Amino acid sequence: MPLSLSDPTWYPIASSEDLPFRHVYQGQLLGRELAVWRADDGNVNVWENRCLHRGVRLSIGINEGQELKCQYHGWRYANQSAGCTYIPAHPADAPARRIENRKYPVKEAFGLIWSAANDDQKFAPFAGAESTDWFPLRPMPVNAAPEDVLAGLARLAPDDQPADLLPGMALRLGTTVYFVQPVDAGRSVIRGLIEKPADEVATLRHYNETLTKLRDRLERAAAKKPAPEPLQPVFEKVSADLASMPDIAIPRGNTMPVVVKRKWQSADGVIGFELADRDGKHLPTFQPGAHIDVHLPNGLIRQYSITNGPGDLSSYVIGVKQESASKGGSKVLVETVREGDVLAISEPRNNFPLRRDATRTVLIAGGIGITPLLSMARFLDKSSLNYELHYFARTGDGLAFQSELAALHGKVDRHIGLAREAIKAKVAEVLGQYQFANHVYICGPGAMLEMVQETAASLGWPDDAIHFEYFQNDKVIDSSSAFDVELARSAMTLHVPAGKTILETMREAGLTVPSSCEQGACGTCLTTVMEGEVDHQDVYLNKTEKASNTCMMTCVSRAKSGRLVLDI
Amino acid sequence: MDCPDKPGNDDRYECPLMTITLYDFELSGNCYKLRLLMNILNLPYEIVPVDFFPGRQHKADWFLRMNPFGQLPVLKDDDLTLSDSGAILAYLAKKYDTSGKWFPDDPAVTAEVLRWHSVADDITSTSSAARLALGYGYAFDIEKSQKGAHRIFRLMDEHLWFGEKSGRDWLCSPAHPTTADIACFPYVMLSEEGGISRQDYPALRRWTDRVRRVPGFTVMSGIFPAGRAKE
Numbered sequence: 001m002p003l004s005l006s007d008p009t010w011y012p013i014a015s016s017e018d019l020p021f022r023h024v025y026q027g028q029l030l031g032r033e034l035a036v037w038r039a040d041d042g043n044v045n046v047w048e049n050r051c052l053h054r055g056v057r058l059s060i061g062i063n064e065g066q067e068l069k070c071q072y073h074g075w076r077y078a079n080q081s082a083g084c085t086y087i088p089a090h091p092a093d094a095p096a097r098r099i100e101n102r103k104y105p106v107k108e109a110f111g112l113i114w115s116a117a118n119d120d121q122k123f124a125p126f127a128g129a130e131s132t133d134w135f136p137l138r139p140m141p142v143n144a145a146p147e148d149v150l151a152g153l154a155r156l157a158p159d160d161q162p163a164d165l166l167p168g169m170a171l172r173l174g175t176t177v178y179f180v181q182p183v184d185a186g187r188s189v190i191r192g193l194i195e196k197p198a199d200e201v202a203t204l205r206h207y208n209e210t211l212t213k214l215r216d217r218l219e220r221a222a223a224k225k226p227a228p229e230p231l232q233p234v235f236e237k238v239s240a241d242l243a244s245m246p247d248i249a250i251p252r253g254n255t256m257p258v259v260v261k262r263k264w265q266s267a268d269g270v271i272g273f274e275l276a277d278r279d280g281k282h283l284p285t286f287q288p289g290a291h292i293d294v295h296l297p298n299g300l301i302r303q304y305s306i307t308n309g310p311g312d313l314s315s316y317v318i319g320v321k322q323e324s325a326s327k328g329g330s331k332v333l334v335e336t337v338r339e340g341d342v343l344a345i346s347e348p349r350n351n352f353p354l355r356r357d358a359t360r361t362v363l364i365a366g367g368i369g370i371t372p373l374l375s376m377a378r379f380l381d382k383s384s385l386n387y388e389l390h391y392f393a394r395t396g397d398g399l400a401f402q403s404e405l406a407a408l409h410g411k412v413d414r415h416i417g418l419a420r421e422a423i424k425a426k427v428a429e430v431l432g433q434y435q436f437a438n439h440v441y442i443c444g445p446g447a448m449l450e451m452v453q454e455t456a457a458s459l460g461w462p463d464d465a466i467h468f469e470y471f472q473n474d475k476v477i478d479s480s481s482a483f484d485v486e487l488a489r490s491a492m493t494l495h496v497p498a499g500k501t502i503l504e505t506m507r508e509a510g511l512t513v514p515s516s517c518e519q520g521a522c523g524t525c526l527t528t529v530m531e532g533e534v535d536h537q538d539v540y541l542n543k544t545e546k547a548s549n550t551c552m553m554t555c556v557s558r559a560k561s562g563r564l565v566l567d568i
Numbered sequence: 569m570d571c572p573d574k575p576g577n578d579d580r581y582e583c584p585l586m587t588i589t590l591y592d593f594e595l596s597g598n599c600y601k602l603r604l605l606m607n608i609l610n611l612p613y614e615i616v617p618v619d620f621f622p623g624r625q626h627k628a629d630w631f632l633r634m635n636p637f638g639q640l641p642v643l644k645d646d647d648l649t650l651s652d653s654g655a656i657l658a659y660l661a662k663k664y665d666t667s668g669k670w671f672p673d674d675p676a677v678t679a680e681v682l683r684w685h686s687v688a689d690d691i692t693s694t695s696s697a698a699r700l701a702l703g704y705g706y707a708f709d710i711e712k713s714q715k716g717a718h719r720i721f722r723l724m725d726e727h728l729w730f731g732e733k734s735g736r737d738w739l740c741s742p743a744h745p746t747t748a749d750i751a752c753f754p755y756v757m758l759s760e761e762g763g764i765s766r767q768d769y770p771a772l773r774r775w776t777d778r779v780r781r782v783p784g785f786t787v788m789s790g791i792f793p794a795g796r797a798k799e
Contacts, residue, residue: 017732018770022795023777026767033767063795071792138729141768189768201733208726384796 008120026059031231048102066311079311083285094350137192185228255344268397276315289352305371309378351523366444520556532564588613597754608784684748698762729771
């Protein structure tokens with residue numbers, strides 16, 4: 001039977017021991033080359049051996065523990081999802097859309113790594129698999145057609161005890177089970193499982209000798225036949241979505257259901273929530289600094305930063321502040337949502353991206369502002385990049401995620417109970433005079449953010465080295481102006497009356513435009529301004545960006561001029 | 569004479585008068601073997617570039633006077649002129665490696681190391697030949713060279729696979745790398761430039777990770793760093 005590119009059978013493609021710490025294994029199944037790597041958390045990834053940026057083999061890339069880094073231009077891909085998390089040529093930007101390498105199903109069982117060309121079949125153990133503590137033989141690559149190799153293995157059986165053929169190019173010879181991995185039309189790997197022997201090395205050598213002789217016989221026979229045509233796998237093109245310019249308007253985004261797997265008191269006044277897929281699948285790729293919208297039972301939508309480290313997609317962990325005077329957002333989460341409840345969340349969005357090309361990265365957290373910075377610290381930590389994390393809190397009991405912070409190797413300083421002036425002095429001391437390629441990231445209460453920005457600016461830090469994220473916009477929004485907006489790409493002119501936002505006006509006119517917090521804090525509705533003078537009322541843009549008059553947040557900001565032209 | 573930049577900025581190192589000169593071609597795996605060991609041993613040296621391709625300076629009169637065989641690399645240490653990468657590796661290790669690990673004195677281990685130096689030459693005559701044929705227009709038999717390299721890689725993979733099973737990480741029996749590993753490494757790593765895939769040799773690929781994690785490891789064009797070792 002000729003090999004088929006769409007054969008859904010699960011075949012072993014490696015031994016478990018082929019995937020040691022920080023290694024990238026090169027394999028092949030049915031003509032498709034594979035890059036196989038084990039993350040530090042134990043998860044095994046089977047990906048197409050091709051960086052979708054410039055096609056270089058990922059098997060020569062670097063296993064960074066929870067991300068795989070392409071050797072060519074340093075694109076990084078996350079454990080589990082194969083989603084791109086960082087593009088060094090665009091260090092200040094989050095990879096905007098869902099760039100994901102092709103991945104294949106994987107199962108680790110009986111000392112072997114199994115994969116299949118597609119997801120059409122569920123993995124099923126071979127007959128009798130569960131009865132034995134299996135021990136894998138040295139794999140034996142053979143330059144011969146898989147069906148010929150299988151037939152050759154069957155001929156090893158003694159006459160009175162013929163081989164027992166199993167489904168999926170496998171057979172049982174006495175207590176030994178052999179699998180033929182169909183590498184390509186003319187190439188195979190013999191993988192064998194035996195019961196754990198008393199003298200391992202002697203037994204392995206014995207089998208190795210038998211299989212070496214079989215290989216030599218099979219290759220001599222194969223050399224006399226015309227070589228079969230190699231399989232011609234089709235490399236899927238990068239999707240049109242990735243290859244083309246982004247749509248003008250990205251819809252608000254579908255939500256996905258997640259189950260509250262765990263809810264716990266992380267610190268005095270901070271509740272941790274662990275959110276996971278209901279079927280145990282991994283969640284979408286995120287980058288450090290990213291947040292999700294959480295749709296609350298009372299209809300409100302709130303943003304929470306993901307605290308996870310790289311390639312950790314089994315669940316998202318968020319921290320929620322228990323506020324006494326909460327407006328009903330976090331209060332609902334804290335008081336009514338229980339473990340086992342299902343919530344709707346958005347896909348992760350990142351308006352607070354982390355550069356990984358800084359010579360010095362300073363992370364400054366105030367209170368619950370630790371959440372995005374914990375994620376950043378974990379990414380930098382895994383890649384052994386230099387960082388320092390300063391965590392300001394009113395009381396020691398209020399320090400959240402203590403065990404996660406303790407697992408970091410970098411400098412983590414906790415500053416407890418400092419008065420406003422003392423915080424300012426400490427921040428100035430921590431920052432020091434600005435030096436080239438230094439970057440600071442701040443998240444915390446509004447007053448603290450402003451103080452750190454001012455302090456950094458007074459020490460010569462330029463705006464593009466100061467990165468911040470507000471929880472919320474505390475400013476009183478002045479919506480008294482009325483003006484026209486001309487939407488250049490949509491060829492539409494709309495009148496924005498007093499009391500209504502640009503965003504609302506556009507939605508009423510039938511446009512789908514992205515937004516999230518709708519209070520000028522999160523950055524999702526960022527829009528390019530082509531003409532007109534903007535009345536900025538958000539806390540997302542920095543001073544330089546506001547002064548440039550080239551961009552705005554349509555959820556709160558308005559016009560000082562009678563007319564604005566937007567790139568929408 | 570000024571002291572050149574030392575690898576690793578090691579302040580303990582007292583700069584001697586520059587004595588070592590390497591006649592070097594940047595893209596040569598055999599020259600890289602010496603750069604690699606000298607970097608590991610933190611030895612300062614000067615480089616005289618020799619245009620092997622396309623200039624064929626290794627066949628020029630001035631070069632043939634140093635090495636009548638017309639082969640790179642050549643290394644001068646004061647008045648001594650040496651050729652053959654394997655011989656020079658042994659010389660550098662014996663003279664400058666105070667740990668005695670890179671070319672051990674134990675007679676049995678010396679024999680092991682020399683055995684693999686000889687395999688390294690076989691790798692050069694197969695894997696490197698295929699690379700020269702494909703990339704530099706040399707009139708070598710490509711298919712024969714590739715087959716020869718695959719034959720050696722199969723044996724190395726088996727040797728290294730059973731080594732891992734018995735707790736041996738390197739080509740020779742000591743618990744540390746020797747010049748045998750350095751001698752065999754470059755043209756294993758560069759084999760794909762000769763159309764020789766290492767996909768069928770997982771234990772050989774893991775060994776190349778280990779070599780690339782040796783402290784003082786340095787790269788060359790086509791040889792990239794590996795992921796970090798477990799701490």
